[in-house]
Amino acid sequence: MLLEKLRRGEGFSEAEREIAGYVLERREQVLGMTIGQLASAAYASNPTIVRLCRKLGVSGFREFKIVLASELERSAGIEDVDANVPFGLKESAETIAGRIADLTQATVREGSQLLQGPDLDAAAALLDSAKQVYLFATGDSMVRALSFQGKLLKVNRLVHVTHLMQEQGYYAYNAGIEDCAVFITYHGQQSGYAEYAATMKQNGVKLIAITANSEGTLADLCDLVLPLPLSEDPISKIATFSSQIAIDYVLNVLYSCMFNLRYESNFEMKQSGQTYVERMNGL
Incomplete structure (x- = not known):
């Protein structure tokens, strides 16, 4: 899956890792960007973004956004929980239960994909x-x-x-x-x-x-x-x-x-x- 490959960063150059990090932090925002806007925001170049897209198995930035939108749609309704620290200091038992439930669902969904x-x-x-x-x-x-x-x-x-x-x-x-x-x-x-x-x-x-x-x-x-x-x-x-x-x-x-x-x-x-x-x- 696209997001999984971005998280792994396997075979990425340093510039490509910077782009991947930006996309992961601003997923929804990236969907509305042009390739030039993403290049400017991530301090990269258009060709670097195209190379990253091809490493991810898509032909270019347009297909990248289509696949990204599809993955985000499938994950809609489940809160994005940090797998390393899924809950914070002194959160209620009800909140912790909900976050672990979200993490479980998200993990199984990604595993299935x-x-x-x-x-x-x-x-x-x-x-x-x-x-x-x-x-x-x-x-x-x-x-x-x-x-x-x-x-x-x-x-x-x-x-x-x-x-x-x-x-x-x-x-x-x-x-x-x-x-x-x-x-x-x-x-x-x-x-x-x-x-x-x-x-x-x-x-x-x-x-x-x-x-x-x-x-x-x-x-x-x-x-x-x-x-x-x-x-x-x-x-x-x-x-x-x-x-x-x-x-x-x-x-x-x-x-x-x-x-x-x-x-x-x-x-x-x-x-x-x-x-x-x-x-x-x-x-």
Whole structure:
């Protein structure tokens, strides 16, 4: 999405970053500007703006404004909340609840816009056909990975996950051509993951990355990348609100797409498994 690319600023020159910053701060105002007015306001040149537009995947400033207007229209009605500091000092509980609700909606909306149907179908097929699934995650993302493991377990998928880096290394070493690995890492720079991915790729393991760093080394090694909105700063954030909302959303979508491939049999398996567990636990 256009706004997401502006926030990332990947491959931008310093002048292009200045333009991107100006647009992000004055989105509605930019819609009414000519290219010359934006160039003057952002202390840039017309050719620099045109180059930025092409890096963003649009032909020029006119198409840029059309796409920007469309994205702003889709986000209308939801307050723009800072993902790093979504509420201020001594705000009421009601205000905080509303801001977190807005942040949740905005994150899911952006995440939905980034996901592509063909990539989801391909990722679901890889999980469905895998003999074993390996999940790589740490920190808060591990909680989401464990939840995902629980969902897959209920439809009889063999899933391995551990928070210990040494054990993750063994997973990478032992995984084979019939297996699939999913890397869940917001910034895509978790120590060791690129090396693990390189080893598994050499051994024929199918690789999926769920990350906001879709152009990093890890993403380049993976067969498929399911992108996350990039909205959190590792230093200034007060908690991993947006990133974990986004990861949870993508994992839920991925599970649902995989479940849907064998809907009737998966549904029957989940129901019969739940009945057995409840009977064994005297529920």
